Amino acid sequence: MDDFNSETDSDYTSYWRDWFISSRGNEYFCEIDEDYLTDRFNLTGLNTEVQYYQYALDLVTDVFDLDCDDEMRETIEKSARHLYGLVHARYIVTTRGLAKMLEKYKKADFGKCPRVMCKSHPLLPMGQSDNPNVKAVKLYCAKCEDIYNPKSSRHSAIDGAYFGTSFHNIIFQVYPALIPTKAYDRYVPRIYGFRVHAPATLIRWQHGQRDDMRKRLRKLEIESGFKDDEEEVEPEDSEEEEEEEEGEMDALENGEMDGGGNNQV
Amino acid sequence: MSSSSGTPESWISSFCSLLGHEYFAEISEDFIEDDFNLTGLQTQVAMYKEALEMILDVEPEEDDEEEEDEEEEEGDESIEGEERSSRRAAAERRHHRMASDLSIIESSAEMLYGLIHQRFICSRAGIQQMSEKYELTHFGVCPRTNCESTRTLPVGLSDVPGEDTVKLFCPSCLDVYVPPNSRFQTVDGAFFGRTFGALFLLTFPEYDISKKGAEVLSGNHGPRAVASHPTDTDDKEKINGMNASNLAPGLGKGKMYEPKIYGFKVSERARSGPRMGWLRNRPSDIRELDEAALYHVEHPDETDDDMSMNGVPTQPRQPTKKSRRPNGGSPMSIEPNGDAFT
Numbered sequence: 001m002d003d004f005n006s007e008t009d010s011d012y013t014s015y016w017r018d019w020f021i022s023s024r025g026n027e028y029f030c031e032i033d034e035d036y037l038t039d040r041f042n043l044t045g046l047n048t049e050v051q052y053y054q055y056a057l058d059l060v061t062d063v064f065d066l067d068c069d070d071e072m073r074e075t076i077e078k079s080a081r082h083l084y085g086l087v088h089a090r091y092i093v094t095t096r097g098l099a100k101m102l103e104k105y106k107k108a109d110f111g112k113c114p115r116v117m118c119k120s121h122p123l124l125p126m127g128q129s130d131n132p133n134v135k136a137v138k139l140y141c142a143k144c145e146d147i148y149n150p151k152s153s154r155h156s157a158i159d160g161a162y163f164g165t166s167f168h169n170i171i172f173q174v175y176p177a178l179i180p181t182k183a184y185d186r187y188v189p190r191i192y193g194f195r196v197h198a199p200a201t202l203i204r205w206q207h208g209q210r211d212d213m214r215k216r217l218r219k220l221e222i223e224s225g226f227k228d229d230e231e232e233v234e235p236e237d238s239e240e241e242e243e244e245e246e247g248e249m250d251a252l253e254n255g256e257m258d259g260g261g262n263n264q265v
Numbered sequence: 266m267s268s269s270s271g272t273p274e275s276w277i278s279s280f281c282s283l284l285g286h287e288y289f290a291e292i293s294e295d296f297i298e299d300d301f302n303l304t305g306l307q308t309q310v311a312m313y314k315e316a317l318e319m320i321l322d323v324e325p326e327e328d329d330e331e332e333e334d335e336e337e338e339e340g341d342e343s344i345e346g347e348e349r350s351s352r353r354a355a356a357e358r359r360h361h362r363m364a365s366d367l368s369i370i371e372s373s374a375e376m377l378y379g380l381i382h383q384r385f386i387c388s389r390a391g392i393q394q395m396s397e398k399y400e401l402t403h404f405g406v407c408p409r410t411n412c413e414s415t416r417t418l419p420v421g422l423s424d425v426p427g428e429d430t431v432k433l434f435c436p437s438c439l440d441v442y443v444p445p446n447s448r449f450q451t452v453d454g455a456f457f458g459r460t461f462g463a464l465f466l467l468t469f470p471e472y473d474i475s476k477k478g479a480e481v482l483s484g485n486h487g488p489r490a491v492a493s494h495p496t497d498t499d500d501k502e503k504i505n506g507m508n509a510s511n512l513a514p515g516l517g518k519g520k521m522y523e524p525k526i527y528g529f530k531v532s533e534r535a536r537s538g539p540r541m542g543w544l545r546n547r548p549s550d551i552r553e554l555d556e557a558a559l560y561h562v563e564h565p566d567e568t569d570d571d572m573s574m575n576g577v578p579t580q581p582r583q584p585t586k587k588s589r590r591p592n593g594g595s596p597m598s599i600e601p602n603g604d605a606f607t
């Protein structure tokens with residue numbers, strides 16, 4: 001490394017972190033504050049997790065000043081990225097970190113839910129394990145409460161531990177206003193407008209589960225988070241009726257299509 | 266009418282090889298040439314006849330003599346004069362068509378192809394072709410982590426063109442997803458339609474729908490693929506006539522995401538607690554569903570909009586033990602000339 005850094009040590013400039021978070025494929029990461037990185041307490045235990053820990057930390061904080069060959073440099077560079085990721089998982093559950101990730105969430109930097117009924121709800125990165133090298137990063141949708149694989153292969157190679165198993169749930173505890181309204185909207189497989197028997201049976205069962213949950217919550221006077229929260233939960237058979245109407249309506253639509261009334265193009 | 270059935274230069278194969286058209290099957294000319302299959306489409310597209318000719322690679326002058334042409338070419342005859350030979354007129358007409366109408370005909374042909382396609386992929390030949398594409402993972406895999414890259418099917422949420430773009434149906438979680446590549450966001454969902462996805466499941470009950478798309482691509486046959494290789498469908502546990510292993514295998518215990526904070530499950534009682542578990546749930550004992558189904562058989566009023574496994578909505582459910590030939594085609598018995606569109 002040159003002595004470029006030593007001259008600018010006193011000025012606050014995060015060359016390495018700037019470079020890291022703006023690199024292609026690193027869009028899910030936010031920038032960790034200098035203060036957070038230099039407080040040794042925040043890095044507890046990471047020295048055994050990261051090879052060439054001190055050099056890696058120096059690189060991340062732009063004070064790296066070692067004369068070494070390219071191979072060594074590359075090894076340290078790799079360690080620095082790993083260290084950054086591990087600190088990142090801790091940082092994003094701090095007040096500052098949550099706020100930074102919230103900004104990215106609002107911009108949909110983590111992508112949008114691929115589930116059609118979620119209507120492009122923004123996603124949050126998450127890990128299925130807090131230990132590195134176990135599972136790659138996944139994306140959580142707070143609308144359907146499920147997890148999805150990143151679309152791009154450059155994201156699906158990122159370690160899930162760099163985001164951890166808790167961040168995407170903590171953010172909604174800290175910012176409850178962010179919790180999206182939950183919806184009943186779902187896909188119902190149909191053939192010429194008619195519901196298919198086996199899936200329809202499963203769907204009925206699932207709706208039973210959902211209604212049971214809503215009854216439990218109502219009993220405890222806990223907000224269910226569904227959009228019709230003010231309304232009373234109807235007895236189970238009324239929804240069944242609703243679905244049947246839908247089925248009939250769809251059959252009609254189908255017939256209408258075949259009649260071919262509309263001239264367009 | 267057409268001289269060759271499978272030349273690489275045909276309009277159909279060039280349409281299907283366009284970027285973003287990867288989901289389309291190549292409709293057989295036989296299907297298009299059967300007027301019955303086109304019932305009702307004449308009024309759906311502009312310049313229908315020309316569009317149809319374009320799809321079939323028919324030279325326009327071949328049917329100059331046909332009566333339908335005259336009304337569409339009103340102006341030409343008087344301008345050109347009656348003394349001109351019909352051959353000359355045809356050439357002029359072609360030139361005229363090239364100059365001004367070609368783009369209209371082209372977009373009409375695409376619309377018409379899409380509308381025929383919606384019907385074709387629900388025919389025996391069409392669904393067979395789509396199954397080959399499915400096996401080759403041409404339609405991609407489910408983005409849901411717990412579906413473990415099971416293959417998806419292209420579907421529409423509407424049968425009416427212009428309403429929505431093509432989506433991907435995952436048989437493993439019974440949900441629909443936006444295709445990952447934006448090039449599919451210009452493909453009309455009506456060109457695949459609402460019926461194909463579910464019809465596919467009923468038509469090929471012997472498919473192991475939980476098989477990963479990646480396994481197919483890499484030719485890597487994991488233990489699961491071998492273990493569940495379909496040999497005798499009758500031996501399998503059935504749920505309402507469907508192989509139990511094929512009813513939403515991506516759902517239920519072990520396939521549901523459970524929110525946790527520092528290793529502890531987030532309680533339902535929390536404001537931010539889980540509310541959508543039902544959407545990804547499935548009874549651990551699938552017979553629970555059979556019982557529910559029996560209830561509905563006993564109360565037929567409540568099931569009359571259900572499609573039974575035999576594909577006849579108005580008939581009562583038939584015994585699930587009824588054996589089917591493993592590759593005997595569709596239990597739905599949808600024929601190109603069937604009554605689906607009457």
Ligand SMILES: [Zn+2]
Pocket residue numbers: 113114115118121141142143144145146
């Ligand atoms: Zn979602």
